[in-house]
Every structure is written in C-alpha cells, then in structure tokens.
Amino acid sequence: MKHADIIQTLDLEQKCALLSGGTVFDTRALPGKNVPSITLSDGPNGVRKQAGAADHLGLNPSVPATCFPTSATVANSWDPALGEAVGEAMGEEAAAQEVSVLLGPGLNIKRSPLCGRNFEYFSEDPYLAGKMAAGYVRGIQKNGIAACPKHFAVNSQELRRMASDSIVDERTLREIYLTGFEIVVKEAKPKTIMSSYNLINGTYANENAHLLKDILRKDWGFEGAVVTDWGGSNDHALGVKNGSTLEMPFPGDDSVRELMKAVESGKISEADVDARLDELLELVLDTKAAVEAAPRTFDADAHHALARRAAGESIVLLKNEGGILPLKAGEKVAVIGDFAKTPRYQGAGSSAVNSIKVDSFLDCLTESGLVSAGYAQGFERQGKANDTLKQEAVALAQNANVVLLCMGLDEIKESEGIDRSNMKLAQSQLDLLAAVAAVNPNVIVLLSAGSSLETEWLRDCKALVYGCLGGQAGAGALVDVLTGAVCPSGKLAETWVNGYDDSPVKDHFAGEGRTVQYREGLYVGYRYFETAGKPVAFPFGYGLSYTTFAYSGLKAAADGVTLTVTNTGRCAGAEIVQLYVAKPDAKIFRPAQELKGFAKVWLEAGESKTVTIPLDDKAFRYWNITTDGWEVEGGKYLIRVGASSDDICLTGEITVLGTGAPNPYQSVELPHYRTGEVTQVSDEEFAALLGRPIPEDKIKIDRNMTLGELGHGRSPLGWIVAAVLGQLLRRSIQRGKPDLNILFQYNMPLRALAKMTNGAISMGMVDGIVMEAQGFWIIGLLRVIVEAVKNIVLNAQMENRLKNS
Numbered sequence: 001m002k003h004a005d006i007i008q009t010l011d012l013e014q015k016c017a018l019l020s021g022g023t024v025f026d027t028r029a030l031p032g033k034n035v036p037s038i039t040l041s042d043g044p045n046g047v048r049k050q051a052g053a054a055d056h057l058g059l060n061p062s063v064p065a066t067c068f069p070t071s072a073t074v075a076n077s078w079d080p081a082l083g084e085a086v087g088e089a090m091g092e093e094a095a096a097q098e099v100s101v102l103l104g105p106g107l108n109i110k111r112s113p114l115c116g117r118n119f120e121y122f123s124e125d126p127y128l129a130g131k132m133a134a135g136y137v138r139g140i141q142k143n144g145i146a147a148c149p150k151h152f153a154v155n156s157q158e159l160r161r162m163a164s165d166s167i168v169d170e171r172t173l174r175e176i177y178l179t180g181f182e183i184v185v186k187e188a189k190p191k192t193i194m195s196s197y198n199l200i201n202g203t204y205a206n207e208n209a210h211l212l213k214d215i216l217r218k219d220w221g222f223e224g225a226v227v228t229d230w231g232g233s234n235d236h237a238l239g240v241k242n243g244s245t246l247e248m249p250f251p252g253d254d255s256v257r258e259l260m261k262a263v264e265s266g267k268i269s270e271a272d273v274d275a276r277l278d279e280l281l282e283l284v285l286d287t288k289a290a291v292e293a294a295p296r297t298f299d300a301d302a303h304h305a306l307a308r309r310a311a312g313e314s315i316v317l318l319k320n321e322g323g324i325l326p327l328k329a330g331e332k333v334a335v336i337g338d339f340a341k342t343p344r345y346q347g348a349g350s351s352a353v354n355s356i357k358v359d360s361f362l363d364c365l366t367e368s369g370l371v372s373a374g375y376a377q378g379f380e381r382q383g384k385a386n387d388t389l390k391q392e393a394v395a396l397a398q399n400a401n402v403v404l405l406c407m408g409l410d411e412i413k414e415s416e417g418i419d420r421s422n423m424k425l426a427q428s429q430l431d432l433l434a435a436v437a438a439v440n441p442n443v444i445v446l447l448s449a450g451s452s453l454e455t456e457w458l459r460d461c462k463a464l465v466y467g468c469l470g471g472q473a474g475a476g477a478l479v480d481v482l483t484g485a486v487c488p489s490g491k492l493a494e495t496w497v498n499g500y501d502d503s504p505v506k507d508h509f510a511g512e513g514r515t516v517q518y519r520e521g522l523y524v525g526y527r528y529f530e531t532a533g534k535p536v537a538f539p540f541g542y543g544l545s546y547t548t549f550a551y552s553g554l555k556a557a558a559d560g561v562t563l564t565v566t567n568t569g570r571c572a573g574a575e576i577v578q579l580y581v582a583k584p585d586a587k588i589f590r591p592a593q594e595l596k597g598f599a600k601v602w603l604e605a606g607e608s609k610t611v612t613i614p615l616d617d618k619a620f621r622y623w624n625i626t627t628d629g630w631e632v633e634g635g636k637y638l639i640r641v642g643a644s645s646d647d648i649c650l651t652g653e654i655t656v657l658g659t660g661a662p663n664p665y666q667s668v669e670l671p672h673y674r675t676g677e678v679t680q681v682s683d684e685e686f687a688a689l690l691g692r693p694i695p696e697d698k699i700k701i702d703r704n705m706t707l708g709e710l711g712h713g714r715s716p717l718g719w720i721v722a723a724v725l726g727q728l729l730r731r732s733i734q735r736g737k738p739d740l741n742i743l744f745q746y747n748m749p750l751r752a753l754a755k756m757t758n759g760a761i762s763m764g765m766v767d768g769i770v771m772e773a774q775g776f777w778i779i780g781l782l783r784v785i786v787e788a789v790k791n792i793v794l795n796a797q798m799e800n801r802l803k804n805s
C-alpha cells in the first residue's frame with residue numbers, strides 16, 4: 001500500500017466516509033488527517049465545472065470553457081493524435097479551473113443508431129473507439145490530472161439507464177464491449193475509470209466482480225480508482241468489495257453507515273476498504289499536487305483554433321456530385337436554415353459546456369470570399385411546419401448560384417437521458433429541401449447531427465457535408481471545407497443504414513422491460529451488414545475527398561503491413577487507410593472482417609508515402625468460452641486494406657499459427673451466428689450462445705423499480721407519481737426541449753433516491769417506500785417516518801464526529 005501512513009491513522013468511520021463524495025462533484029476532505037478534497041468535472045468535450053449550484057445533468061451554469069467537437073465528431077478524424085491534442089487542451093483548462101478528474105472520454109459502443117448519447121461516444125467499433133479514447137486520455141493526463149473513461153461497460157442505451165440489465169454472452173462482452181476499454185486502460189493508463197449505471201448479466205457494473213476485479217484489475221492491470229456514475233451505486237459495500245473505489249455524488253452518511261455495517265458484520269473485510277482507500281488517496285494526493293502547480297490561465301484563442309482544426313479534420317464529405325465542391329471564390333451563395341444562425345454544436349446533458357464563444361456559420365461566411373445572396377431561416381427548429389419560412393427560402397434560392405442549406409437534428413432529438421425514436425430529420429426540413437431543390441439544383445446540405453440519419457433525401461442535394469457536432473468553432477470548419485481551405489478527410493466511424501428497420505438490434509434495443517438482450521452478439525454495425533450481405537447507405541469508414549488516392553505494393557505479415565499510398569489528385573489531402581482482417585474459412589464463427597489497424601497519412605498532390613500499420617495482439621484473437629481465454633484459430637487470414645470497409649483496395653494473405661484450442665461451438669447449434677443473419681436468432685439459439693437460459697424479464701416491486709414504473713405497483717401514491725412524471729415527460733418532449741430532470745427521475749430506480757438527495761433519504765426510507773409500493777401502505781409509511789427520524793439524528797452525529805476528526 002502506498003498510503004499506509006495515512007490509512008493507519010484513520011478509524012473505520014473516517015475510512016468509509018472517504019469512499020463516497022462530499023458534494024455533487026467534490027470528494028470528502030479530512031483536514032485533520034491531511035486528506036484534501038478534489039474536484040471531478042465533466043466532461044468529454046470540454047470542462048463543465050460548476051462554481052455555483054451543481055448538478056449532474058448540465059442544468060445549472062458552469063464556468064466558461066472551450067467547447068470542443070464531441071467525441072462522435074472527432075472519431076471521424078480517425079486520428080488519435082488529434083484526440084490527444086484536444087485532450088491536452090481540455091486537461092489544461094481543467095487544471096486551470098482546479099479540476100483534478102475530467103469525466104471523460106465516453107467510449108461506449110454505438111450498438112444502435114438510436115442511443116440518445118451516441119454523440120458522446122466514438123464508434124460502433126471497439127478498436128477505433130479504444131484508440132481514440134487512448135489519445136484523449138494521454139492528452140488529458142499530460143497535465144498531471146486524471147482522465148475518467150466511461151461508462152464501464154455495456155451501456156448503450158438511455159432508457160432505464162440506471163436499472164437496465166444488459167444480457168450479453170461472454171465472447172461478445174470481451175470482443176465488442178470491453179476491447180475498447182482494454183485498449184485505453186493498457187495503452188493510456190487512465191488514473192480513474194467510471195463504472196456504468198446498468199447491470200451486466202444480472203449484476204450491477206459497479207459491483208460486478210467479474211468486470212472490476214477479474215478483468216479490469218487482474219487481467220488489464222488497472223491500478224487506479226473506479227468511480228461510480230452519479231447515483232450509480234446500488235450496494236456500496238459490494239462495490240467496495242468488488243473493486244469500486246469512490247461513490248459519487250455525495251450520497252449522505254447513510255452510505256457510510258452501510259459500509260461500516262458491512263465490515264462489522266463480516267460481509268466485506270476492512271482490508272477491502274483499505275485497498276480502495278489506498279487507490280483514492282493516491283488519486284487525491286497525486287492530482288491535487290498537479291492542480292496546485294498548474295497555471296490558472298490558458299490561451300483561449302489557441303484552444304478555439306484547435307477546436308476549429310479538430311472540427312475541420314473530422315468533417316465527412318458524403319456526396320459531391322459533379323465536383324460541386326469546393327466552391328470558387330466569388331460564388332454567389334444563398335444561406336438557408338436555422339442552424340446557420342444558431343448552430344447546433346454539442347449535445348444536451350452532463351457533457352454540455354458553457355462555451356467561451358460560439359461561431360455561427362453566417363458570421364464565418366463573411367470572411368470566406370464567397371458572395372452572399374442573403375439568409376433565410378427556412379424552417380422552425382423544432383419541426384413545426386411553417387409555409388412562410390419555406391416560401392422565403394425558396395425565393396432566396398432562386399437568386400443564387402448555390403444554396404447552402406444548414407439542416408440537422410434539434411436539441412430534443414439527441415440528449416442524455418432519452419433515446420431517439422427514429423433516425424429522421426424533421427419533415428419540415430425535408431419539405432424545404434425538396435422545395436429548394438426544385439428551383440435550384442445546386443443544393444449543398446451542411447448537416448449538424450451527433451448520430452447517423454436516414455438519407456432517403458440524398459437525391460435532392462448535390463453535396464452533403466457532415467459536420468456532426470463541431471463544437472464552438474465548428475461553423476468555421478464547415479466554411480473551410482466549402483472553400484477548399486481544408487480538404488475533407490474525415491471518414492464515418494459508424495455505418496449509416498438505409499432505414500432503421502435494417503438495424504440488427506431493432507427488435508432488442510431499449511425495450512420496456514428490465515433486461516436488454518444483446519441478441520445480435522458480435523454483429524454490431526458493419527460486422528453485421530458485411531457478414532449478412534445487407535446494403536447500407538454509407539458504409540463504416542466512408543468519406544470523400546477533393547483529391548484521389550491510389551494504393552499499391554502491399555506487403556503483409558502477422559505483425560503488420562506496409563503499402564504505398566499516392567495522392568493522384570490535384571490538391572493536398574489526407575487519406576485514412578484502414579486495415580481489416582478476415583478469415584473466410586473460419587471454423588469458429590466470426591464477422592466477415594474486422595478493423596484491426598488504421599493510419600492517417602497526409603500527402604501533397606502527386607506525393608507517395610510508405611505507410612506502415614502494425615498488427616497487435618488483438619489482430620487475430622477471439623474469446624474462447626471453453627478455455628476462458630483469448631485464442632487464435634490457426635491458418636490463412638486475409639489482410640484487407642482500403643479506403644472504407646466497403647472499398648478494399650489491396651488484399652494480402654498470411655498464415656498465422658493457432659493456439660490449438662478446442663472449438664467451443666463444436667456441438668452447439670448456432671446457425672445464424674455463423675451466417676450473420678442475427679435478426680433471425682430464436683430464443684433457443686440465443687440461449688445456446690449465452691450458455692444458459694435467457695433470464696426472465698419481469699418488473700419487480702423492489703428497490704430497483706424505477707419511478708416511471710411505479711404505475712405497476714400497488715400504491716395509489718405510486719400511481720400518481722408515475723402518471724405525473726409521464727405527463728411532465730410527454731409535455732417536455734412536445735415543447736421541444738429536453739427536461740433532463742424529469743427524464744432522469746422517470747428512469748431512476750427507487751434506491752437512487754437514497755443516493756441523489758444529499759443524505760435526505762436513507763436506504764431504510766427507500767425500503768419503506770418499496771413496502772408502500774407493494775401495498776403495505778400503513779407499515780410502509782410508518783417505516784419511512786421512523787427511518788427518516790433515525791437518518792436525521794445519525795447524520796448529525798456523524799457529521800459532527802467527522803468535522804472534528
């Protein structure tokens with residue numbers, strides 16, 4: 001232990017008190033024992049430090065900071081070094097604001113295009129997500145503070161986010177949902193990691209020994225502190241026993257008593273508490289020193305410029321018919337669309353940054369050399385049809401050579417706390433596009449949206465520029481791409497489907513029940529579409545450029561490849577070279593091909609470069625459920641190198657020595673996992689993949705019943721709470737602005753009342769509420785009252801003791 005000297009001076013109460021937060025974003029201090037408090041702040045695309053009233057949903061104001069493009073955006077750059085630069089700048093701002101732990105990046109897998117938080121995550125592919133996240137973590141931690149990759153793990157939906165149970169087979173868990181975290185932990189050594197809200201195969205992530213002990217700490221060698229998501233602790237003692245260090249936010253002293261009781265009753269040992277405390281003290285002392293030594297200022301202009309560069313390098317050109325882009329200087333353009341004036345540049349929720357300044361597309365255009373024919377709003381942001389706005393826009397479009405149409409998803413469509421209900425742009429925007437295209441064929445759509453969309457309207461535009469959510473300087477980056485100041489080089493980090501119905505998870509995503517079956521197994525995103533042979537709108541890794549590239553001279557070996565890439569066009573640009581591994585004759589089923597390496601190479605016009613892409617221990621491995629380890633199937637592999645998952649330019653063949661492990665599926669019937677047709681998987685087949693029966697999915701009246709589910713209970717009071725919340729939720733959605741508080745409460749389990757009320761509600765009181773919901777109205781109520789009195793008295797006594805320690 002590193003901090004035995006401090007630990008041995010603490011009594012059990014003091015030790016336990018340090019393992020939960022002191023406020024919404026600060027840890028507890030014990031000044032008499034030389035333990036200071038540190039601050040943790042979001043987030044993934046800029047610092048959200050709240051100087052005044054704090055909340056974990058981005059509701060109250062925070063100190064101004066640079067809003068960088070969201071992770072979904074920077075992922076399209078496929079450039080971990082860019083992620084590192086962004087991370088370093090964010091970390092510098094955090095340290096300047098005396099923040100010790102920056103709560104990001106988020107690297108959950110984009111299992112479904114509808115997950116409301118996809119804008120915060122990198123990719124559907126764990127290799128790309130892991131490499132990008134590792135870049136961010138390295139950058140943040142260069143400042144001596146801690147990064148906190150999140151949400152560990154299998155947390156790919158918002159519905160019932162604090163209480164949904166992800167049912168996933170071990171191989172899929174390891175290969176898809178954990179590999180990104182493995183990369184970030186091993187390659188960037190984050191000082192903390194955030195456990196997710198959800199359960200995994202029946203056990204909360206935060207108290208999951210398999211996840212936190214066996215895998216994170218033992219297999220990957222993680223030595224840092226595990227921090228719960230805010231209110232994500234279910235059984236704090238089990239968390240501490242199984243590897244979770246710090247419960248956040250301030251849960252009240254009841255949580256301290258719970259931990260002490262667990263030690264006293266022998267449920268956990270004091271050694272478990274000491275081990276966690278050692279991790280916490282290391283985090284606190286190490287990062288506190290870094291924060292104290294850091295300058296209190298930073299160069300906001302330089303960070304703005306970096307944000308613009310990051311957005312520019314992440315823009316994906318999805319269509320460019322007839323080479324309409326880049327535009328020539330002096331081109332007369334009409335600017336249409338509400339997003340041109342009021343950009344949509346970040347997502348809603350805990351990641352929302354109070355930006356230092358925000359560029360608008362209209363303002364940036366004035367410096368571009370293009371000639372403006374005027375601006376028209378075109379549509380109402382929240383989707384209400386407005387014929388007058390449409391007609392004004394059509395009239396303006398007739399007056400210009402080119403129409404720059406700024407479309408996108410509005411704020412309610414993408415937010416923490418709520419999944420999208422479809423993948424469509426508002427009908428009013430599509431009607432406008434059609435009307436404008438009817439009078440001016442040169443329509444260029446500039447799209448602001450943090451997740452993929454259906455694009456059946458593509459025929460109505462000549463060019464489609466996908467800016468994703470570009471941060472506070474994103475508008476300027478769009479102008480840079482339009483004029484050719486930046487040659488677009490971004491490529492999609494997620495597949496864009498033709499229609500949501502094509503998604504392999506459509507029948508098993510964010511259902512109403514407690515369990516979510518990850519029935520598609522390994523076949524997430526392109527792994528599904530390519531194996532099952534289904535067409536898509538834009539494949540994974542797709543993106544156009546103003547120049548062209550040729551690939552030649554592939555030399556493939558088991559430890560890496562080299563090849564030559566030549567810029568055969570007329571302008572300088574960057575190409576993202578992607579390497580996929582395939583084994584067409586595999587005995588052990590696997591996706592048709594998987595990303596195992598990539599490189600971004602900058603080339604002047606006419607220039608050639610040799611590109612080297614190493615292959616690491618993850619290139620050929622698969623998780624074998626029989627040997628419970630990583631194995632390699634021996635034999636021939638194809639090394640496929642190309643410009644997207646669907647545009648393979650060179651293929652090499654190599655032979656790899658296998659580990660000789662037995663085929664774990666020898667006698668198991670898994671026909672659809674062999675073909676990739678996973679939308680056809682029956683209950684029996686999924687149970688066979690899981691190796692156990694599919695768990696029952698029943699709403700139970702217990703601590704984990706959500707407030708939204710109280711309607712299923714037996715308490716009239718509960719029915720009223722659920723009905724009122726439901727009504728408020730519907731109203732807030734109709735208003736077009738997400739009410740994150742209502743969303744959070746609707747999906748919040750009863751036990752979180754004891755974790756999110758600053759100590760006002762204890763777990764004993766929650767148990768009274770559960771009894772109430774079970775129909776024991778009088779006993780339940782009495783229990784709540786008795787426990788409330790007990791809680792007030794015990795809290796006061798404990799706070800007094802801790803203050804004087």
Ligand code: BGC
Pocket residue numbers: 042043055056057103150229230350
């Ligand atoms: C989010 C986390 C965030 C935390 C603190 C939670 O609601 O899930 O991502 O870091 O709040 O704001």
